[in-house]
Amino acid sequence: MLDRFTNLTNKLSQLGKAIPEHEIVKRLLRSLPKNCKPKVTAILEAKDLNVITLDEICGSLLTHELELKEKEEEDKREAKENKKSIALKASILEEELNSLSCDDDEELAMVAKRFRKLMGQRNRRLARKKA
Numbered sequence: 001m002l003d004r005f006t007n008l009t010n011k012l013s014q015l016g017k018a019i020p021e022h023e024i025v026k027r028l029l030r031s032l033p034k035n036c037k038p039k040v041t042a043i044l045e046a047k048d049l050n051v052i053t054l055d056e057i058c059g060s061l062l063t064h065e066l067e068l069k070e071k072e073e074e075d076k077r078e079a080k081e082n083k084k085s086i087a088l089k090a091s092i093l094e095e096e097l098n099s100l101s102c103d104d105d106e107e108l109a110m111v112a113k114r115f116r117k118l119m120g121q122r123n124r125r126l127a128r129k130k131a
Helices: 002-014 021-031 034-046 054-130
Strands: none
Touching: 002 021, 002 054, 021 034, 021 054, 034 054
């Protein structure tokens, strides 16, 4: 976008319409997209637009754009990692449930075995008393 803007200003100067540098800076800042508005506001408040050069503005905007791209990539990586961790947690929980159900089955078998043993002993005692 900055290349296009620079080309337009150069062609205007070739046609004889010289635009002062501070006017070019103001027009550039007005033409930026919405995602650059916070940076534009910071530039407007921090610097004198009559003194700042187009190169300084371009450098500042390019730096801001690179920072935005890096942050976006970092957010994507974090989102991927969060998805992976959810899947990992689900598989761990599933394994725990399986191990618990195995333990429950073993406990149930043990209780049933003890119950049968006690019932057998009770039946034997009752049979002895009757005899």
